[in-house]
Amino acid sequence: MNKKRVYIIGAGYAGIKALTQLAKIDNIELFLLDKNSYHYLQTDVYDYLAGMVNLADVSVDLYTLCHSFERNITFLQENVLRVDFEKNSIITEHTRYTYDYLILSSGAQTMLLDSIEGLKDNFHGIKSLGNALAFKQRFEQNIFNKLQSEGKCSRESTYNIVIAGAGLSGVEIAAQMADYAKEFYKDAGYLCSNVDITLINSKKMPLPSNSSFMQKQAAKRLRQLGVKMITDSHVTKVEPKSVTLNHADKIDMDFLIWTAGIMPSKLTNALDVKKSKRGQILVDSFYRLIDYNNVFAIGDNAQLFNPSTNEMLPPTAQTAELAASYVASNINNIIAGKELVKQSIKPRGFLASLGGRYGAAELFESIKLSGFIAYFLKKSVEKNYKNPLRKKCKEGYQNIMNQK
């Protein structure tokens, strides 16, 4: 009997989890496609931006990872342009692949509104490793320029970092940058220490999609770190040195970080399938496409809900991983000729890193923590995710070397 060919498009949190689960099934051929050669650990990027960790700490090599499994898994570094669902065909820049089962997990991209004049020319994003690297290099260059002018610098010379968007990524980056700037100048005894960080929030409180406990913890910590919070406001115009808000206030800006929303990937935009108003792929309760039951969509590119309660799920790495395990177990069922099984998909909680060794956490709806212990938990979750993958990469590296 021919083995069924299962393709995964996108090696993010969803794709990687699906891969590691499907790798346990014997009688399939498994293929992973990504336009990059690495898995980008977005959830850890705030440490990278603040110079706490290096590139290798926020990326996982996909070639060595795919070589680490006992069975054959093919990694294809390909930019997928579209999918012909009628012909079960994936079209990339270079070729076509034919699948029996397909998992769409191409994630999301930064949402840049055309209506905001000057935004596209004057922002920094963090949704790709390339952008995060450019951001870090530019930020360090700017800090260096400020130090270079130290002799002339008075206490009035301020360096303004503006962060637009007070969701998890905006809050974590604001807190970590504020802590970094404070420690950097303090440690080195520099005079030129005026780095202002402003967080623009379209709502009253940071982390608007989270509980009031998480919101209050974030607001308290950001205040403590000296982050200026502008609430109930949104950006209407961006110029090289300023940001204009809807109530016509103009803020000086040396560096703009844009974290004000995400939209599905370019690939998802190009797919001719049923989508939500926000452009996410609509799925049934087994996360299959509405019109194609051999195609699954998971992670940020799909509108996911708990199949048991129909409650909407937030677009997070945690949701992506839970959805991936669910889909992998049902692909296993299909291959084994069994019925699909419905499961409850429910996030276990929420963790935020809030600058330095400080965090906030809400777990299983009842455990609420803040301070070092919450930070420690967040770091443990990150390590528990990253370390096994790194271990596998080392095994894969060894396997490749042994073949030579």
Ligand SMILES: Cc1cc2nc3c(=O)[nH]c(=O)nc-3n(C[C@H](O)[C@H](O)[C@H](O)COP(=O)(O)OP(=O)(O)OC[C@H]3O[C@@H](n4cnc5c(N)ncnc54)[C@H](O)[C@@H]3O)c2cc1C
């Ligand atoms: C700063 C920051 C902090 C965050 N913190 C947390 C957190 O603490 N906890 C949490 O749960 N979530 C967090 N998130 C959200 C989390 O990172 C996302 O929800 C998660 O990455 C979604 O996983 P995914 O697999 O759907 O997509 P992604 O991880 O974005 O992966 C998508 C993959 O698809 C690939 N791809 C895209 N288009 C194509 C194409 N055309 N062809 C081939 N490959 C393609 C990409 O290269 C990428 O590898 C954070 C996000 C950010 C930006």
